[in-house]
Amino acid sequence: MRTSQYIIATLKETPSDAEVISHQLMLRAGMIRRLASGLYTWLPTGLKVVRKVEQIVREEMDKAGALEMLMPVVQPADLWEESGRWQEYGPELLRIKDRHNRDFALGPTHEEVVTEFVRKEINSYKQLPLSLYQIQTKFRDEVRPRFGVMRSREFVMKDAYSFHLSQESLQQTYDKMYQAYCNIFERLGLDFRPVIADTGSIGGDASHEFHVLAESGEDDIAFSTESSFAANIEKAEALAPKDTADAATQELTLTDTPNAKTINDLVEQFSVNIEKTVKTLIVKASDDVDAEYIALVVRGDHELNEIKAEKLDEVASPLEMASEEAIRDVMGASAGSLGPINCPIPVIVDRAAAVASDFSAGANVDGKHYFGINWSRDLELPTVADIRNVVEGDPSPCGEGTITIKRGIEVGHIFQLGTKYSKAMNAGVLTETGKHQVLEMGCYGIGITRIVAAAIEQNHDKFGIKWPNALAPFQVAIVPMNMHKSHRIPDIANAIYDKLVAKGIEVLFDDRKERPGVMFNDMELMGIPHQIVIGERNLDNNQVEYKSRTTGDKELLDVDDAVDFVLNQIKNA
RNA sequence: CGGUGUUUAGCGCAGCUUGGUAGCGCACUUCGUUUGGGUCGAAGGGGUCGCAGGUUCGAAUCCUGCAACACCGACCA
Numbered sequence: 069m070r071t072s073q074y075i076i077a078t079l080k081e082t083p084s085d086a087e088v089i090s091h092q093l094m095l096r097a098g099m100i101r102r103l104a105s106g107l108y109t110w111l112p113t114g115l116k117v118v119r120k121v122e123q124i125v126r127e128e129m130d131k132a133g134a135l136e137m138l139m140p141v142v143q144p145a146d147l148w149e150e151s152g153r154w155q156e157y158g159p160e161l162l163r164i165k166d167r168h169n170r171d172f173a174l175g176p177t178h179e180e181v182v183t184e185f186v187r188k189e190i191n192s193y194k195q196l197p198l199s200l201y202q203i204q205t206k207f208r209d210e211v212r213p214r215f216g217v218m219r220s221r222e223f224v225m226k227d228a229y230s231f232h233l234s235q236e237s238l239q240q241t242y243d244k245m246y247q248a249y250c251n252i253f254e255r256l257g258l259d260f261r262p263v264i265a266d267t268g269s270i271g272g273d274a275s276h277e278f279h280v281l282a283e284s285g286e287d288d289i290a291f292s293t294e295s296s297f298a299a300n301i302e303k304a305e306a307l308a309p310k311d312t313a314d315a316a317t318q319e320l321t322l323t324d325t326p327n328a329k330t331i332n333d334l335v336e337q338f339s340v341n342i343e344k345t346v347k348t349l350i351v352k353a354s355d356d357v358d359a360e361y362i363a364l365v366v367r368g369d370h371e372l373n374e375i376k377a378e379k380l381d382e383v384a385s386p387l388e389m390a391s392e393e394a395i396r397d398v399m400g401a402s403a404g405s406l407g408p409i410n411c412p413i414p415v416i417v418d419r420a421a422a423v424a425s426d427f428s429a430g431a432n433v434d435g436k437h438y439f440g441i442n443w444s445r446d447l448e449l450p451t452v453a454d455i456r457n458v459v460e461g462d463p464s465p466c467g468e469g470t471i472t473i474k475r476g477i478e479v480g481h482i483f484q485l486g487t488k489y490s491k492a493m494n495a496g497v498l499t500e501t502g503k504h505q506v507l508e509m510g511c512y513g514i515g516i517t518r519i520v521a522a523a524i525e526q527n528h529d530k531f532g533i534k535w536p537n538a539l540a541p542f543q544v545a546i547v548p549m550n551m552h553k554s555h556r557i558p559d560i561a562n563a564i565y566d567k568l569v570a571k572g573i574e575v576l577f578d579d580r581k582e583r584p585g586v587m588f589n590d591m592e593l594m595g596i597p598h599q600i601v602i603g604e605r606n607l608d609n610n611q612v613e614y615k616s617r618t619t620g621d622k623e624l625l626d627v628d629d630a631v632d633f634v635l636n637q638i639k640n641a
Numbered sequence: 642c643g644g645u646g647u648u649u650a651g652c653g654c655a656g657c658u659u660g661g662u663a664g665c666g667c668a669c670u671u672c673g674u675u676u677g678g679g680u681c682g683a684a685g686g687g688g689u690c691g692c693a694g695g696u697u698c699g700a701a702u703c704c705u706g707c708a709a710c711a712c713c714g715a716c717c718a
Contacts, residue, residue, distance in 0.1 A: 080679070160716095208717085214711090588678050601677075
């Protein structure tokens with residue numbers, strides 16, 4: 069490709085609304101442009117990268133035995149009524165009406181459609197197991213689209229679905245997919261980790277997320293320092309402390325604390341150790357409980373884990389924090405002065421808070437806290453549960469080492485769905501014995517467009533993107549200097565270009581009448597891994613210069629060796 | 642959905658307090674100059690100042706309403 073025939077569309081300045089580096093670089097490198105909130109146009113350079121990702125995913129899915137198909141983006145509401153998700157899914161599901169006033173949705177995912185397909189077409193156990201996938205545009209009406217294509221409303225996703233007679237068969241395919249995902253991210257050249265995950269609203273049993281590690285990630289991942297254990301912080305268990313509470317050394321005292329509204333205030337004003345404080349959060353109770361609200365108690369330095377909390381039988385799901393008015397109504401005090409003593413509603417205390425001694429907490433009277441509280445002595449120890457986020461240094465749930473926490477970008481997610489959709493939509497086959505049996509299902513997603521952004525988060529420097537070879541929109545950039553003033557330069561540049569193209573290499577030949585600095589900067593911004601610089605100075609010695617974008621290394625090559633050298637660089641990368 | 646803020650050329654911004662010919666940098670076009678890391682000079686094109694209404698002789702500027710967008714929070718495969 070010659071730049072004169074192409075859209076370079078690079079930007080010198082960073083658009084003001086791009087916060088994360090991948091968003092900035094994708095705009096500056098001329099990969100994407102924003103059309104509206106959460107909607108992006110892919111320019112030729114960006115699309116080339118998307119296609120690279122798609123192709124690798126496609127090859128590995130095919131290898132894993134999945135069959136590619138393509139389902140509609142627009143889906144009839146009836147199917148969603150059948151699965152129950154027309155009600156459940158909420159405003160993220162964009163609903164539309166056709167000219168006959170019939171309800172449809174823009175597909176955020178395709179469990180319903182694929183299940184409908186399978187229940188019609190697959191009738192016998194002999195046709196199982198079956199894995200189907202597609203690579204397609206999805207739409208989710210995100211509350212808050214941000215970070216460019218990292219969290220956009222419209223995005224390209226690979227979604228796969230598998231169907232089985234038994235849980236064992238599902239497990240086998242799940243394992244195969246797990247391996248296929250590892251292969252994919254390996255081939256993409258990304259630093260990634262599979263992590264144990266919550267199944268979220270899709271529902272089901274086993275689940276892993278695949279995360280690309282990056283500072284800008286939106287998820288916290290808990291790793292063990294000693295083993296390969298990794299889990300989304302939502303799911304990482306905070307083990308019960310081995311020790312029991314220390315013996316009480318302080319008297320219970322009620323103290324005026326008019327200016328202590330937060331744990332930090334309390335710690336600063338009364339110089340107490342933050343680990344000797346607890347905070348009390350009020351949430352809606354579930355219908356199982358004979359109370360409208362439940363108090364959750366965690367140590368002052370810990371954070372409530374909402375996923376864990378809403379899984380408790382006593383707590384309403386989805387989790388709902390009590391409003392300020394409700395708190396005042398129920399507790400008789402405002403949020404800054406709550407505590408477990410004299411608490412009028414049921415209390416659930418976190419494992420760590422349950423072994424605190426001589427600790428302080430609100431008194432459920434405005435402007436008053438208790439100090440020197442001890443469980444058993446001053447109040448009965450309530451129900452204990454794991455309701456907090458793990459923190460650095462906690463013992464790892466796998467039993468080996470301690471926890472470290474890193475940020476990750478979720479680029480893939482695999483689930484064992486079980487029979488959630490097949491049962492609701494009555495998808496089954498006849499077994500060997502002629503009995504009708506509901507299918508076990510698995511579902512496997514990869515965010516294609518999100519991977520493009522994640523790859524940039526992981527591979528960039530101050531000059532721009534540094535594409536891993538597998539993702540680069542072009543393998544080689546030819547940068548001829550002052551070509552219009554020379555006969556030699558265009559001759560050599562064209563010859564090298566033709567030879568590389570004949571070898572099937574994607575080459576970007578910068579034939580613009582630009583200054584060298586402009587060309588260098590654009591090629592580096594776009595992250596093209598291999599650069600050949602052709603100028604009069606080196607041609608006097610019959611040489612051209614090679615430069616690697618990844619390492620920055622430069623090397624002088626004989627003109628005749630240049631093509632083979634570059635081919636080797638590409639092959640060995 | 643709440644809080645805050647923004648909206649003036651393709652992009653980044655000034656002008657608004659105190660109403661009076663719409664500006665700057667980058668980008669774009671043409672010419673010249675320069676040529677191994679975003680050169681320099683000259684000339685040029687490009688705007689219903691987010692939309693609607695109001696006040697006024699006169700509104701980018703003041704008032705009212707609306708919209709879009711962004712950030713923080715809540716939410717979320």
